[in-house]
Amino acid sequence: MIAPQDWDEQGKRQVNDKHDALVICRRLSEYLAGHHKALSIVRIPSPEEEARRAQGRLREQLCRQIRGMQAMGRSLLLQRAMAVRGRWWRGRTWEQILAAMPKWVIAQLEIWKGFLELAEKQVRRLEMQLKKGSPAPTVLWRG
DSSP states (O other), X not given: OBOOOOOXXXXXXXXXXXXXXXXXXXXXXXXXXXXXXXXXXXXXXXXXXXXXXXXXXXXXHHHHHHHHHHHHHHHHHHHTTOOXXXXXXXXXXXXXXXXXXXXXXXXXXXXXXXXXXXXXXXXXXXXXXXXXXXXXXXXXXXX
């Protein structure tokens, strides 16, 4: 597989498969003759590598969703004149929210709290799977 590029070297604005195939064949011939910059080679990941990459992308997507839900909870609290930072659905901060906010605010926040706890649990699970599959760290000895 080669990387996509503009094959119209002479600027004729000629776009067709026959012309592209001729240019690709010429470039391949040059590449096989030793001119390794004639083509940009693209490595295709194995199905296992692609599965690991998909897990990493899922983890990043979940983290983005967590940040968004955190922000929605902070926004609701800020509307009620309570500025919070970090994980507002945990520990002492959550206890302060329960003591200070009206029931309708707490009811909305509890919805976000449930989603956040579930999403964090899933992120931790994915991170454990990714760590299991990662190569062992290499120790370099300098003496």
